[in-house]
Amino acid sequence: MSELHDKTLAELSAGLAAREYSSVELTEHYLQRIDDLDGQLNSYVTVTAERALEQAKSADARIASGDAGPLTGIPMAHKDIFCTEGVRTSCGSKMLDNFISPYDATVVTNLGEAGMVMLGKTNMDEFAMGSSNETSYYGAVKNPWNTDCVPGGSSGGSAAAMSARLCAAVTGTDTGGSIRQPAALTGITGLKPTYGRCSRYGMIAFASSLDQAGPMTKTAQDAAMMLAGMAGFDPKDSTSADRPVDDYVAALGQSIAGLKVGVVKEFMENDLDSGIAASTQAVLDQLKKQGAEIVEISLPNAHLSVPAYYVVAPAECSSNLSRFDGVRYGHRCENPKDLEDLYKRSRSEGFGAEVKRRIMIGTYALSAGFYDAYYIKAQKIRELIAEDFQKAFKQCDVIVSPTAPETAFGIGQKTDDPVSMYLQDIYTIAVNLAGLPGMSIPAPLSGGMPVGFQLIGNLFDEARLLNVAHQVQLATDWHKVTPEGF
């Protein structure tokens, strides 16, 4: 019998229902693991042990009264970008180090109502800006596969915690690859849903037109269960999709024979790392083996996605982060001599270097005389990329590619080279620009380190993505390998 922390959500759900263990026992088990192991990883910024045990008790009562759902009593964690009432919500920044949120994000409410137990809040790149989780005010997160390496970012704490099984499931957010790239680098399953599928209310905004919440889990089946709990229309978010949520779990049983899988030509060319190429090919071979048809598709404008993203995302962030001004909450400098001093010092002290860099880029891109050349042009590129995908989906059902260009890199290796850091998201960003759902599932290891395989679906096609991933996972063990020592 596998250990408690190796169980999938479906197994835990069944175990709780059969009273093999209580939610309190399960929660204590995870809290103990965090206590024992997180010192090596720094994946949590806040552990809410007391609250977790209280929630576990309520969950046990719900289970006892027959009022439990599939997620009731299961311990999870939230990326610290989600507002959680009464709990510090830092967004990985000194700016919000003292911020106790007065309310819950909708995703937090939804999973809370489903009966999940929150163990704590996970580390992240400051304001979700980064691909290595090195920009956090709370220090870098380490990759459980090699603690000298980064776990990816910005949901690096979530990825590391999941990979080390310091929670049964975890939330992340993805603006340009922040769920998928860390999932790839830590060997877990991560899903970025269609833009608007999960509410953004209470999720601290980085780039509003791109941000999307999603689950990070052991398996595709777990992701399906989590997404079912998270997704849904929210009247508090005007950009959330007012359409019913598919039954993701029920859709998992379908054969993929005859499925048309489009491989992105441009992503497999040139200087793709040979190890990544081999792992990607292994998954493609597996898909073929299960009856899928592999076709080559082209995204001719995909090479423009990183530059377009680094206009749109900073532009939106420069405005979104204006509210952190030291006036109502968050960091305020000591003894401001006047209003301008209050603004300047509070923001200079509260924000880290990468955040400042992006605010500067975005402010520049939106300023008079540059707006058309940058922001408007980037929006046009976005439309072209979305059209590329729509054309491609005429030839295939799902699109696939590597998730990230390489396996986890060393801590500090790219911190002085923002552009090489930005290129971490070269395969994921186009998906955000087009608002599509994207997923990363573990491929065979390369050099002993995890590799992610990206699946991209058409709008609101999460059920299909999850099923394809699940079918692969039923036939393979790539998602079952875990880092040594955790």
Next chain:
Amino acid sequence: MAWETVIGLEIHAQLATKSKIFSGSSTAFGAEPNTQANLVDLGMPGVLPVLNKKAVECAVRFGRAIDAHVAERSVFERKNYFYPDLPKGYQISQAELPIVGEGHVEIVLDDGEVKTVGVTRAHLEEDAGKSLHEDFHGATGIDLNRAGTPLLEIVSEPDMRSAKEAVAYAKKIHQIVTYIGICDGNMQEGSFRCDANVSVRPLGQEELGTRAELKNINSFRFLEKAINYEVERQIDLIEDGGRVVQETRLYDANKDETRSMRSKEEANDYRYFPDPDLLPVVIDQAFMDAVAADMPELPDVRRARFQEQYGLSAVDANILTSTRATADYFETVGERSGDAKIAANWVMGELAGALNKEGLEIEQSPVDGEAMAGLLARIKDNTISGKIAKQVFEAMWAGEGSADEVIEAKGLKQITDTGAIEAMVDEVIAANPQQVENYKNADPEKQPKMIGFFVGQIMKKSQGKANPGQVNQLLRKRLS
């Protein structure tokens, strides 16, 4: 040199919605600071705006009222700048694609001429909070109750040529927004605010002069004064060899002057871009139709109808349609009393005088339309005379009851019994033989005037209650 003044106005009308434009907080005026500011209004991390449909409806109503094109698709943008009473560090407004496009209104000038003033656009936006500098020693208090209150910013063409025209235009817009019920029009509370763009140019010159934007004007009177001051300042400046600079100037009502607030060089680059938290506002035909079906009669239309239907003069019709409440009041009185002429005279005369004296608006009148109609009905059916009616009105104003109750309580019912009046006529004739003698010997042309003495005596005797027509008739008979 002869100068021409060019004025354009930017009017901010606070929309009369119950809740804010992007949150569910109340918009009521005068609450304790920060008690009407929720998470969204406070700009908490992670919160999102949700558009209040009522605000959109208000804007569409206005668009229809000024015969403007209402955009099928308009877009909210962020206007980015830092200020402590602007919680998010940006104001949600509309820039490129406003909800209301070009329209126009007609104003009546002093000489009776009608002038058309163009409205460039009107767009929806949220208001900021308030910074409170008093009561905080060395610090500033922030009240965010007003933050997020819906505003319609109405931008005119630079079509006005004098302060008087500007005031007439502002009053016209005020009349329209209050008529169609989208704004309470209260200038003291800031529900209706005017900024004026003022420039001067040599008469005959095509090119516009450099303009100054005047802010902080909270009454029509101050609007006129501020513009007049500014025009004079600019002309003096140019004639003295100076140059007008483009700037924002604050009007100080106490000193009756404008002073520089910030120049164009110091102006912010607002870095407008579409707000990614909000979808474009799409208005379909069904929504337009629903608003159209619900539009009240507009002031100009109502004025024309009053002239036509009630035979009122243009001047009277204008006065009686000046506000929707006045027009409603008049129509109630006219319909219930069955005499529009008397109704018009009383609303513009006795009632207007009483309201004016106490500084009340017609909707605050202690005598409502129904009550007024009840009074006028008693004049029409000869129960009381017009003169007694004024006495009854005063009592009604003082809260002594309906016209009938006052007439009854004070015994003011007109005496129409011929026998009773004859008796009084006889008494007066008997008591004043000398006057009777004089009357009889007088030139017949002077007699009508002289009869007034006897009428006066009789009215005095009857305490004003004798029917004046009957008194006259009987007197003439007796004295002839």
